[in-house]
Amino acid sequence: MAGFSMRPCGDFRTTYRQDTRIFDTTFVRNAAILGIVAVGLIPFVLDGYYVNLFIQISYFAIAALGLNILVGFTGQISLGHAAFFGFGAFASAWINNHTGIPVLLSIPLAGMATAAVGLLFGLPAARIKGLYLAIATLAAQFILEDFFARADWFTGGSYGAAANPINVFGYEIMDDFSFFYVSLFFLVIMYVLGSNLMRSRDGRAFVAVRDHYLSAEIMGINLTKYRLLSFAVSSFYAGIGGALYGHYLGYVSAEGFTILLSIQFLGMIIIGGLGSVKGALMGTVFMVLLPEVMETGVSALSVFDWANSTAVTDGLAYIKEMAIGLAIILFLIFEPDGLAHRWQQIRAYWKLYPFSY
């Protein structure tokens, strides 16, 4: 059925090859390529504000996919993702500043360094799971945050670290316009790698560990190996995302990687859908746009007197934070499977339209 562009209304896959395909049909693949090309045209069509938003979405989405591999696919809860994100940012800046390795190479190197740190903090995961692991990663968050503030040689302490702009064959990428394409490149690469991982033996082992770890072990999956591997992969993604963040801003400060950011990452994958590659992207888009929408909403309400009061205008930062908390709670109560599930339902509805039941 390789050449079919329509999806049959049912599961008619007969070979493993069909079952492990990244794109279900050629139509979906072509649509995805077309979508990437369309996104690539954004800087020509829309103004700088949207380009900036897209760059934010891309580095957060890379880190969110890493967290989804850990939480959604392997079933291990991590509350310290922001610390790994931060470590990637500092590591890339440090490697570039101290060894002169070009930024484009220091980004994957930073990812590997972060993966090593993730392995270190993932060690308790070899023995514990669920809630205990969540608390261990919470400790990792605080320990790493403290390390960022303390390690002057690595992070510049309270002054922060300067990160050089990306340099491609002598051409310095300074403005948003060209950085947009760098971040799009990394986003596409990391998402294709992620989708590919999930259909391989390792990815299916992750899912088996999540669904029932004892059965997985009986089936010959090395639990310790896959739990640690999942931590390493997740930290690698966080490191890449963090490194992009650092080189985009040109400056990394130790204060940016708090527990609130970790929670936002978790919020992204819960809103997008646990255990879904495209869910991580959808959730990130939601989470990045939410504060922007709140801001637009509040300024649109300013025609009313009560919305002009200082309580609303000064409290905008708090209103945004409250919106994040509320979005997480409401999604968990009303749509626990996230936006990816909603997207599936919309697709299923149109596939069988108008006889959808």
Added chain:
Amino acid sequence: MNFELLFQLLLNGLIVGTLYGVVAMCFVLIYKSTQVVNFAQGEFLLIGAWVCYAFLVEFQMPFWLGFVFTLLFMMAFGIILQMVILRPMIGEPIISVIMVTIGLSIFFQAATKWIFGATTATYPQVFDTRTISLFGMQIETAYIMSFVISLVIMAAFYWFFKYSKLGLAMRATAFDQQVAQSLGISVKTVFAMSWAISALVSGVAGIVIGMVNGVSSGLSVIGIKVFPAVILGGLDSIIGAIVGGVIIGLLENGAEFVDGQYLHWGNLFSIAPFYVLIIILCIKPYGLFGTKDIERI
């Protein structure tokens, strides 16, 4: 070696540790009876302290009246929270339950900052604050008061779970929900009541700390300090929570002593409990008093 300072710090550690113990006890109460890990425990303290502050300062109530109203408010707050937010989450995977309480924690943290401001507010003078000397050490009466209140709360918990009918019902539910239900215990009521009691006692702890140190959003940090304490003691042991709280309090102040005298790192005391936490999790994952899970397929 400066022994006087060490003892002074350890005494502080004991007093702070009993407060941690009380909050950890509230945390364990919720975990034991409803299997919910409450990441919003620190916000309960915050809300209790701010509501009492509002009654005392904004509405100019006498202290006892404001205190009673705060208790009533916290009780209603706990019940409503359980009914509206946590009840739909029964039977959901652990990640969802954790995330709901984390969401609540962000929400209430931001909401209290929005309503009451981000700066520290001091309570009106309720008890006189003097420094008295005890065994040759200087100690504030406010600290003694907080220590006594913590002990009273612990004694009340002991009585409640040992002799009162509701307390026995809660223990039965924690032991086996189905059996408890078949004996005519309303599991719904027990769930709601455990949140109510936890919110109420946390609120009292919040007021106590608020009276000593003033109220600010920093109060909710205690909700995070609770984790090393409960992990140390074992998640489902109330005695363990108290012991863990005291150990963490002593450890913090011990770390401050070592830091101030020898290392000069700056903030070792706030991070030391987390190092201990990781080590305990690697060596003894179920804590000192916790029950080990035995899983069957």
